[in-house]
Amino acid sequence: MTRRLGYLPALLVxxxxxxxxxxxxxxxxxxGLPVTGEADWSVAAxxxxxxxxxxxxxxxxxxxxxGAGTLAAAALGTLAALVLWRLRAGTILRFLFAWNLPVPHVxxxxxxxxxxxxxxxxxxxxxxxxxxxxxxxxxxxxxDPLAVGVLLExxxxxxxxxxxxxxxxxxxxxxxxxxxxxxxxxxRWVVFWRVVLPAVQPAxxxxxxxxxxxxxxxxxxxxxxxxxxxxTLPVLAYRAFSDPDLTARPMAMALCVVIAGLAGLVVLAWAxxxxxxxxxx
Amino acid sequence: xxxxxxxxxxxxxxxxxxxxxxxxxWSFSRRWYFPALLPQEFSLHAWTALLAPAGPxxxxxxxxxxxxxxxxxxxTLIALPAARQLARERPLPRAVVGGLILAPxxxxxxxxxxxxxxxxxRLGVADTPAGVIAAHLIPATPYATVLLTGTFEGYNARxxxxxxxxxxxRREVVTRVTLPLLLPGVLVAALLxxxxxxxxxxxxxxxxGGQVATLPALLFASAQGGDYALTAALSVVYxxxxxxxxxxxxxxxxxxxx
Numbered sequence: 001m002t003r004r005l006g007y008l009p010a011l012l013v014x015x016x017x018x019x020x021x022x023x024x025x026x027x028x029x030x031x032g033l034p035v036t037g038e039a040d041w042s043v044a045a046x047x048x049x050x051x052x053x054x055x056x057x058x059x060x061x062x063x064x065x066x067g068a069g070t071l072a073a074a075a076l077g078t079l080a081a082l083v084l085w086r087l088r089a090g091t092i093l094r095f096l097f098a099w100n101l102p103v104p105h106v107x108x109x110x111x112x113x114x115x116x117x118x119x120x121x122x123x124x125x126x127x128x129x130x131x132x133x134x135x136x137x138x139x140x141x142x143x144d145p146l147a148v149g150v151l152l153e154x155x156x157x158x159x160x161x162x163x164x165x166x167x168x169x170x171x172x173x174x175x176x177x178x179x180x181x182x183x184x185x186x187x188r189w190v191v192f193w194r195v196v197l198p199a200v201q202p203a204x205x206x207x208x209x210x211x212x213x214x215x216x217x218x219x220x221x222x223x224x225x226x227x228x229x230x231x232t233l234p235v236l237a238y239r240a241f242s243d244p245d246l247t248a249r250p251m252a253m254a255l256c257v258v259i260a261g262l263a264g265l266v267v268l269a270w271a272x273x274x275x276x277x278x279x280x281x
Numbered sequence: 282x283x284x285x286x287x288x289x290x291x292x293x294x295x296x297x298x299x300x301x302x303x304x305x306x307w308s309f310s311r312r313w314y315f316p317a318l319l320p321q322e323f324s325l326h327a328w329t330a331l332l333a334p335a336g337p338x339x340x341x342x343x344x345x346x347x348x349x350x351x352x353x354x355x356x357t358l359i360a361l362p363a364a365r366q367l368a369r370e371r372p373l374p375r376a377v378v379g380g381l382i383l384a385p386x387x388x389x390x391x392x393x394x395x396x397x398x399x400x401x402x403r404l405g406v407a408d409t410p411a412g413v414i415a416a417h418l419i420p421a422t423p424y425a426t427v428l429l430t431g432t433f434e435g436y437n438a439r440x441x442x443x444x445x446x447x448x449x450x451r452r453e454v455v456t457r458v459t460l461p462l463l464l465p466g467v468l469v470a471a472l473l474x475x476x477x478x479x480x481x482x483x484x485x486x487x488x489x490g491g492q493v494a495t496l497p498a499l500l501f502a503s504a505q506g507g508d509y510a511l512t513a514a515l516s517v518v519y520x521x522x523x524x525x526x527x528x529x530x531x532x533x534x535x536x537x538x539x
Contacts, residue, residue, distance in 0.1 A: 003366055004366060004374075004378075005362075006362030006363055006365060006366040007362070007363050007366060007367075007378055007382070008362075009358075009359040009362065009363065010359050010360055010362075010363035010382045010422055010426055011363075011378075011381060011382065012359075013359060013418050013419060013422045014381060014382050014383075014384060014385055014419065014422060014423060015381055017393070017397060017415065017418070017419060018384070018385050018388075018390065018393040018394075018397075018419045019381075019384075019393070020393075020396075020397060020400075021392070021393030021394055021395070021396040021397030021400075022388075022392060022393045022396055023396070024396040024397055024399060024400060025392055025393070025395060025396025026396070028396065028399065033399055083289065084289075087285060087286045087289060089286070089289075091531075091532070092290075093286070093289065093290055093293065095528075095531050096290065096293035096294055096297055097293055098531070099297045099524070099527070100297065100300075101527065102476055102480075102520075102523040102524060102526060102527040103520055103523065103524075104479070104480035104482075104497060104519065104520070104523065105480065105482075106480075106482055106497050106500050106501060106504070106519075107304075107500070107516045107519060107520050109504075110304075110500070110504055110512060110513075110516055111300040111303065111304065111516075113504075114300075114303050114304070114307060114509075114513075115300070115303065119314075119315040121303065121318075123315070123316075124315060124316045124317070124318050125318070127315070127316040128316065128318055135315050209387065210386065210387065213387045213388070213389075216389070217388075217389030217390075217391065217392075219391065219482070219483040220482050220483065220497075220501070224501075224504060224505075234389065234391060234483075237391070237392070237395070238391075238483070238486075238487075241395050241487070252395065253395065253396060256389075256391075256392035256393075256395050256396060257392070259389050259392055260388055260389050260392040260393075263387065263388050263389055264388060267387045267388070271380075
């Protein structure tokens, strides 16, 4: 038992600080711990959140960014990992593939702007090639209604993230299984779907979960590259939180609770699915 | 095969170098308007403004380094005992405790920090580096724990026994066996925790309220201000340490933050 005391410092941070923070957010969302005057317990903040069309459009935008971004990162990351694996890429190729992992997202957003805005490098190249005549001829990919700029940044940053996780799983994979499947008459597609993909699935799913929850609660990139309206949920929460009018505080807290709850549901679904998957032979 | 590999390598080099090169070129440009493919006028003005002794970059660099360094140190020290125990835990308690410790990796950390801000104000650490470090520990501790658990799983405590039977004294076992075997993993965990803090923007903004200067906060303001050359130079200053750290630990490419 005493050996388990080692958990105490870490639990103090993750449960004592973060968990208590979520609890405090819930308390404040219900009117407790008011910054101004008396406590006034009510669910008014939640009612206001669920009635506001800003919330629903922000939920849609966040779900779109997280969903589409994760799908793109998962598909392209797996593809990249397969290419690197087939070519038996060594340390140097892997290093080059993953070099943008440590680049902070703020910088990634800024680079995306320099490359893809209507006066960015691609637009200039399009002009030089005679495809466009003015910046406005180039499609709006930044601060656009479909958040293409956000998705580009996410894909750029997260493809190596997913790719390395899948590559690690592929490295543990026994290549002889491929020969076995081929000699039993399996086509390339069947080999991919029935032999390779199941082998990398746990790594791919875990990495995708991390990308999804990150994208769902990310702030900087949608703030800099996303459409001003609809905003994403974290941007909405931050706006309410930093509102000088403190009566907006319970609503900010209600948004925090809702965002954390949604992310928690996704994680729970993943945990249950992976538990069920483990039961299978 | 060899040729495809070379083409792939070249693509990756260009894909990796292009964005960074673009930042560098922008940082040295004075006039670079559409549709010019290259700057119409080069100058050092962004760099001289940035590196001026009274410039805003120094407090921000100091703030980021101090917060990152303290976060890395504390997160590693906090994660060490937990990881050591997790590595030898039975499956069920391991899943439960591991889940509790790793929860901030998949849940929105900003939600907890916005909630706990009232308490930080009462404690008097809101708007201070100490408060920001406390907030950064929330994402940094789980990362360090994941990495260190891997380190401890790969560590065989029987080496210590072997050393003892060969006549090593207690101190010698620690300094000649335990530390050398664990040190690389511990360093990687600390560097990664540093990088988590170094990249963090929103948590600093919530707790620091603009009072704690860090590089991402300065970069964010600059990006919205619209001075492209200055923002590019600042980006170079900001990513260089991260890329250096990455080059140091790339051989242990696992468990990077998203």
